[in-house]
Amino acid sequence: MVSTRSGSPSRHPPPPPTPTAGTIPLSGGGGAASPSASTSAPSQPSLSLNNLLGIIGTTECSIPQARQQLLTTLATVAGAKDGEVVLSSFLPDQQGKFTIDPLLSLDPSLHCLGYLYILTARLSHPFQGCHNGYLHQLIRYCQLFCSRCDPAQMAFAPPARVNTLSHRFLALAKYLSRPSDATPYLLDLLKVWSRDNLTNLTAVHQDFVEACVVTKNYAWASEVTSVQLVSIYKEFYALTYLDFLRYNYLAGIASSATKDWEAAEGFFESVVSAPATAASWIQIAAYKKLVLVQLIKDGKTTALPKYVSASVTRAIKQHAQTYKIFADSFEAGYGKGGKLVGSADKEIFVKDKNHGLVLQLVDTALSRQILKLTKTYEKLLVPEMAKLLGLEGAETEKVQRELTDEIFRMVSTSTLSASLSYLPSPTHPVPIVTFLPPSERYVGPETIHRLELLNQQASDLNDRVWHEDRRVGKSVKYLQKAAKEESSWGGGAGGAMGGGGGGVMDEDLMESFGVGSGTGGGGSRKTYDDNF
Structure with missing residues (x-):
C-alpha cells in the first residue's frame, strides 16, 4: 500500500505561457456558467481568475447542486476562447507582476475539482522552453493532488481531465528523466479513480504500468496486472481503443520481466486478437513478443485464434516473417551444436527490443532438449x-x-x-x-484456499457473462444487427449468431472503442510505435 504523502508545494517562477489573469465572459445568474453563452454580448458579466478562485474556495462540494454548478462554471471557463490560458495563469502581486500562484491557495482534499482543472491546464502546455524550476514544481503539484485528492469529488470529475493529468504527469516525469517520481503517485490516482476496483479498466492503468516498465519496477506493476479485468466502461472513463491495446501490451512486458510467461502470453494475445479494421503497429509488436514468450513457455508456438482480424494476420505475414521462420527453426531443433541466432536475425531482435527475450529463450534451449530425452x-x-x-x-x-x-x-x-x-x-x-x-506435490492449505478463490471468481464471472449476454441480446441495436446479418446470409441463423460470421459481436466491440466498420474506419486511427 502506498502511503499518503503530504506537504504543500512552495511558490515557483511563472511558466512560459503568457501569465495574464484574463477574464471569461459568462451568462448572468448567480455565477453559473452556460456553455451556450455568447462571448460578445456586452451585458454579460466577466469572470476573472481571482473570482473563479473565490467560487472554488467557497463552493461546498458535498451539496450536489453546488457541486454541479461549480463543474458547469469550470467547464465553461475551460471551453471558452483562451480559457485554458486563463486557468493556467498567475495572479498579480502589489507591483502588478504575475507571481502569485493560485494553486497555493487551494487544497486538493477540499478543492479537488478546481485544483484538477487548473493543474491540467498547466500540464497541457508544451514542456519545451519551460525552466526546470517551474517543471519540478509542477511535478510536486501532481504528486500532491494524486496523494490527497478527495475520492468523493473525484467520482464526479470529468474523465478527460483525469486522463490528461495521468498522461501528462508521466510525460513530464519522463521529460525530466525522473519517471520514478510519478510511479507511486499514479498508483494512488489509479486507486482513487477506479474506486479501489482495479477490475475496471481506466486510462490510468496503462500510465502506471508504463511507469513501472520505464523504471524497471516490474514487481510493483504486478499489483495491477495480476488483477483480472472484468469491465470496460468506455464513456465513463473516456477510454479509447488504443488504451486497451497499450495496457495489455505494457502488462505483457511487465509479466515477461517477472517470468510470468502464462500471464504475458495472455496479455500479448489480447492485443493481437483485438478487433481491428486496420492493423496497428502495437499489434505487430505484440505478436513478435508473443512468439518468443510461447517458445520460452512451451517450446513451441500456438496458432492464432480464428477470430484474429484478417488485416492483422496480413500485417503479421508482411512484417513479422523473421519471427515465424525463427520459431519454425527452433521447434525443428535448430541450434543443436550450433548458434541459435544468426547475426542478421540478432540485428532484427535488437531493433525490435526483443533481444532480451531471445537470450532467455537460448537459456531454456538446453533444458528443453533434456526434457525431450x-x-x-x-x-x-x-x-x-x-x-x-x-x-x-x-x-x-x-x-x-x-x-x-x-x-x-x-x-x-x-x-x-x-x-x-x-x-x-x-x-x-x-x-x-x-x-x-513426475511426482505430485501438495504444497499445503494455501493451495486449497487458492483453488476455492479461483472457483468463486470463475462462478462470479460466469454470472456476469450470463447477465451481460441477456442485456446485449435484448438491446434493439443488437437485434437490428442480427436481423440484418441473418438476411444477408439468406436467412441462415448461423451467420448472425455465430459459426457463419460472428460479425455482430465484433462490430459491437469495435464500435465501443470507436473503431469504425469497413476499410475506411481504421485509416485515421493512430498507431503505436514499439518503444519497449
Missing part, C-alpha cells in the same frame, strides 16, 4: 547425453560438468524429476541420470 530414455550416462544433445565438445570433462550442473538446477527448480548416481571408472566417476515420473 525423458520421453525416450529412462537412464543415461552424462557423456552419452551430451552427445545426444549435440553439444560442442561433448567428450570434454568441462562440458559434461556444465551439463551435470544444468541437471541439478532443473531438479532443484522441479523442472525435471530425476536422480543422479555415479558409475565407478579408472579415471573419474561417470555420472548417470535416471529419469523419474
Whole structure:
C-alpha cells in the first residue's frame, strides 16, 4: 500500500505561457456558467481568475447542486476562447507582476475539482522552453493532488481531465528523466479513480504500468496486472481503443520481466486478437513478443485464434516473417551444436527490443532438449547425453560438468524429476541420470484456499457473462444487427449468431472503442510505435 504523502508545494517562477489573469465572459445568474453563452454580448458579466478562485474556495462540494454548478462554471471557463490560458495563469502581486500562484491557495482534499482543472491546464502546455524550476514544481503539484485528492469529488470529475493529468504527469516525469517520481503517485490516482476496483479498466492503468516498465519496477506493476479485468466502461472513463491495446501490451512486458510467461502470453494475445479494421503497429509488436514468450513457455508456438482480424494476420505475414521462420527453426531443433541466432536475425531482435527475450529463450534451449530425452530414455550416462544433445565438445570433462550442473538446477527448480548416481571408472566417476515420473506435490492449505478463490471468481464471472449476454441480446441495436446479418446470409441463423460470421459481436466491440466498420474506419486511427 502506498502511503499518503503530504506537504504543500512552495511558490515557483511563472511558466512560459503568457501569465495574464484574463477574464471569461459568462451568462448572468448567480455565477453559473452556460456553455451556450455568447462571448460578445456586452451585458454579460466577466469572470476573472481571482473570482473563479473565490467560487472554488467557497463552493461546498458535498451539496450536489453546488457541486454541479461549480463543474458547469469550470467547464465553461475551460471551453471558452483562451480559457485554458486563463486557468493556467498567475495572479498579480502589489507591483502588478504575475507571481502569485493560485494553486497555493487551494487544497486538493477540499478543492479537488478546481485544483484538477487548473493543474491540467498547466500540464497541457508544451514542456519545451519551460525552466526546470517551474517543471519540478509542477511535478510536486501532481504528486500532491494524486496523494490527497478527495475520492468523493473525484467520482464526479470529468474523465478527460483525469486522463490528461495521468498522461501528462508521466510525460513530464519522463521529460525530466525522473519517471520514478510519478510511479507511486499514479498508483494512488489509479486507486482513487477506479474506486479501489482495479477490475475496471481506466486510462490510468496503462500510465502506471508504463511507469513501472520505464523504471524497471516490474514487481510493483504486478499489483495491477495480476488483477483480472472484468469491465470496460468506455464513456465513463473516456477510454479509447488504443488504451486497451497499450495496457495489455505494457502488462505483457511487465509479466515477461517477472517470468510470468502464462500471464504475458495472455496479455500479448489480447492485443493481437483485438478487433481491428486496420492493423496497428502495437499489434505487430505484440505478436513478435508473443512468439518468443510461447517458445520460452512451451517450446513451441500456438496458432492464432480464428477470430484474429484478417488485416492483422496480413500485417503479421508482411512484417513479422523473421519471427515465424525463427520459431519454425527452433521447434525443428535448430541450434543443436550450433548458434541459435544468426547475426542478421540478432540485428532484427535488437531493433525490435526483443533481444532480451531471445537470450532467455537460448537459456531454456538446453533444458528443453533434456526434457525431450525423458520421453525416450529412462537412464543415461552424462557423456552419452551430451552427445545426444549435440553439444560442442561433448567428450570434454568441462562440458559434461556444465551439463551435470544444468541437471541439478532443473531438479532443484522441479523442472525435471530425476536422480543422479555415479558409475565407478579408472579415471573419474561417470555420472548417470535416471529419469523419474513426475511426482505430485501438495504444497499445503494455501493451495486449497487458492483453488476455492479461483472457483468463486470463475462462478462470479460466469454470472456476469450470463447477465451481460441477456442485456446485449435484448438491446434493439443488437437485434437490428442480427436481423440484418441473418438476411444477408439468406436467412441462415448461423451467420448472425455465430459459426457463419460472428460479425455482430465484433462490430459491437469495435464500435465501443470507436473503431469504425469497413476499410475506411481504421485509416485515421493512430498507431503505436514499439518503444519497449
